[in-house]
Amino acid sequence: MKTNRREFIKISSIGAGGIILSSPLINLLGKPEEHKDEKRAKRYPTYCEVCFWKCAGWVYTNEEKGEEKIWKIIGNEDDLHSNGRFCPRGTGGVGMYYDEDRLKTPLIRVEKDGVQSFKEATWDEALDLIAKRLKEVAKEYTPECIAMFSHGSGGKFFSNVLKAMGSVSISAPSYAQCRGPREVAFIATYGKGIGSPEPTDIKNTKCLVLIGSHIGENMHNGQVQEMSDAIDDGASIITVDPRYSTAASKSKFWLPIKPATDIALLLAWMHVIINEELYDKEYVEKYTFGFEQLKAHVKSKTPEWAYTITKIKPDVIRKTAHEMASASPAVIIHPGRHVTWYGDDTQRLRAVAILNALLGSWGRRGGFYNPEGIKLKKMPRPDYPKPKRTWRDAHPDQYRLAGLALSSGMCDATIPSPDKDCSYKAWIINGTNLITTLPDQKNTIEALNNLEFVVVIDTMPVDITGYADVVLPECTYLERYDMLRTSKHREPSIALRMPAAKPKYNSKPAWWMAKELANKMGLGDYVPYEKVEEMLDWQLKEYGSSLKEMQKIGVKKIDRKYDDLYLLNGQEYEFKTNTGKIELYSTALEREGFDAMPNYTAHPEPPADFYRLNYGRAPMHTFTRTVNNPNLSDLMEENKLWVNPKVAKKYDLEKDQEIWLENQDGIVSSFAIKVRITQRIGMDSVYMVHGFGGTANKLKRAYGRGGADSELITNVMHDPIMGGTGMRGNFVKFIKNNPHV
C-alpha cells in the first residue's frame, strides 16, 4: 500500500499554541536580582550536546521558590575537550532547556477530509504505532529496508533496536556531508583517519596552515583554545581563504585564493619543498612510499604555474612554503572538518596529507599527536541477526573506499529506480534536520515522499519533523543520561552526562524511548537493563569506577597505556597501508582506478552576474540546532549575506537591504536575507552562515530569519572515491524585489 504524498506539516497545526510567559528573569516589583551563590548551588556533570565536540562540564542549579532550576553551565577543569572553558554555545546551552518552542509531546500524523495534520498522542500510542509500522515494513519488504540517520547522542539507543531488527543502514550526515573525504584521504595515506576531536597538536606547533578552515568562527573548542595558545607562543599562521576570516586576521600570511583552486596551491607547495630539498629527508626515507613518483609528479607544478590558477603570487607561495619548512616537523597543514566542497575533496585532502608527510609532522610534537582512548565493555545481549544487505548495497560498486554509511547515498537509494531492487521504506531520524543537512532538498523531499513510514526524534520542531508520521519529543541533554563519552585525546578519559533537571513537558530520554520500543517489538532482550543507570554503572564498575564516583567527578582521566603520544621520532612503525608505509603514492586509490597522486582539475566559474555561494559557521551557532535557542539567538538572530563593496555598488545594494537569491538552477530563496557590505569578501563570491532561513514556523525566533544556503545547494558534485557531496559549486544572483508576491 502506498501512502499519499507526504505533506509537509508545519507543527502549527497542533491545537492551541502555548502561552508565552514573560521572561522569568523579570519581576515587576522593581526588586534587583539577587546574585546566585555557587556555594549554595548544586552541580551535575554533563557533556555538551550543542555540537559534536562534546565538552564535559557542570550544570549548576539553584533553588528558586522551592524549585530547583538550571542556572548556568561551565566547563569541567579535568576535561581535555574544554579545559574548563565552554564555548558560547555550551555556555548558552541553558537555552536548549528553556526554549519554550520545544517539542512537548508525541505527535502522530492524521488525515481528515484530505487534510493532514498532527494530533497529540500518548507515549504508548506513538510507540505502539512505530512498533506496528516498523514490523509491517520489515515483513512486507525486509528489515534491511529500514534506515536510520542520526547526529545526536540518543541515536546509539535507537541503532541498537535497528540492529536487533536486522538493519545496519545507520548513517550520520557528518560523514558524506562533512568530514568523510579527509578520513578516506588520511586512511589512504597513513592507514589511519583523523577522527574527532582532531589530534592536531596546535598548542605545540610553530606553524599552523588553515585551508578554508575558519577556526574561531567554527568554535571547535579545544582547537580554538590551542590556536590562541599558539599565538601566545609566537607560532605563525598561514590562512588560505577567499574570505578574510577571523583566522585570516590572526595570520602572518593570508592567501586570498581564487575559490576551487586549492589543489594547485598544494601541488606548488610540494614542488617548492621537494625542489628546494626542504622536506624531512630522514622521515621521508624511513616512513614513506612513493617519493620518487611524487617528485616527478610535482616537477612541473611550479609556483608560476599555480599563480595563473590560484592568483597567489609565486613569491608568496615560496615564502609560505619556506615558513612551513622552517617550522618542520612542528607544522600542521590542518585537514579541516567540513571538507565536501568540489567533489575532488578526497584528492585535495590527500594533497594535505602528503604535504604533512613531506614535512614530517604526522606523529610528531607540534604536528599530529597519536590519540589514545579506552573501550568500555558492553553488557551482554543476544547477537544481532546478520543483515543480508547493508548500506553499501545502496550504491553497488560505487564509493568502495567509503568507511562509513553515506546519508546522501541512503537518501538517493530511497527513491525507487529500475536498477535497485530494494529501496528504503522507512526512516528513523534522530537529532539531525535532514532537510537542511543534505544538499538538494527536492531530492530529499522526493525520498521522503516515497517512504512508507518516517519517525523523527528531536528536541525541537525543526523542518524535518514536518515530514514525519510520528514525532517523538526527546528531552534535552540537560535532562537525561546518555552513553558515556570515551573519545580519544592526548589522554584517555570517561565523561558522564546525567540529568540536572527532570524532563520538561512530556519529553523523554532516548534510552527510555528505545527500550520501550524494543519491548513493544519483542526485542526486549537486546536492552538488558531496566534503567540506563544500571547499564552505566555496570560499564563503569567493569572499568573500576562507578556511577556514584562519576556523578561526583564528571570526568575521569586515565593514564596512557602507551608512551607514544609522538610516535614517529625514528621508531620503527608499520602503517596500516598496503605497503606498511605512509603512501605518498596511494596503492589503494590506484587499485580502485583513481589517481594515485592528486591532480588539479579546473572547476566551473560563476556565469556573469552570478557569485559563488560560500557558507560557514558563526561561533555562537551550530546549524539549525541553535538558531531558536533564546540565549544564542540573542547573540546572533539572523545571518547576513556578505558582499564586497564593489559588487554592492554594481547592483546598487545597500547595507541591510533585504534581498533574495536565485541559483544557477533557477531555485529562489524562500526568505529575504540582509546584505552585509564588507571588504572581508572578494568580488567573485558571497558568503553566509549556515543554519538560518528555516521554514519551520513553530520556531518563533528562527522562522524565516535570514537566508538558507542549503536550499540553494542543488548542484551536488559527488566525490567519486567515497561519495561525499561537494556543495561549493553553486552560484547565486541577487533579486531585489520580493519574488514571492
Place this chain on the structure above:
Amino acid sequence: MRYGMAVDTNKCVGCSDCVVACQTENNVPLGYARDWIVETVDGTYPNLFLELRSERCNHCDNTPCVRVCPTGASFIGDGGIIKVKPNKCIGCAACIESCPYDARYMHPNGYVDKCTFCDHRLAEGLDTACVSVCPTKCLYFGDVDDPNSEISILLANNKHKTLIPEAGTKPQLFYIV
C-alpha cells in the same frame, strides 16, 4: 588596589562567550548585555586589518556617570569598581547619557545596570565570569596598582590602547594591540 582589565585583541575571536557567560552568571535579561563584541575592519580587499574586541564598562578613574547621578546610586566601590545601587536608582538615565562607552542599560525592572567586574565572584576568590569562560584566554583581570600582577606585567610588556581616551575618563580597560 585598583582593578583593571586587559583584552588581547591578537587572540580575541569575537565569539561572544563573554557575553553569554555574563548573562547567565548575572541574570542579565535576554536582549540586554553588560558586555559585547565590537568588530572593526580597515583597508581594502585584500589588504585588510580586523580587530575583534570584548567591551564593557571601563571602570574609569574619572567617572562622569557617578558625577551626574542625582541620588548617589552610582558610586565608586572597592578597587575602583563602578557600581549602581538598584534601590537608590530612580531610572533617570543621566548616567547612560553621560557614558562615552554606552556601557549602561536600563534594566526592565526600572534601574540602571552594568558590569560589576563580577565583584560577587571576586569576593569568593574567583575570576569574573567573562575571564573564566573565555576560550582564547584573551581577557586578563587584576590589580593594575600592583606592578607584579599578571595584568601589570602584561601591560608593561605589550603595546596597548584605551578606547576614546580623548573623553578624559581615564578608563581602566586596556586593549593589547
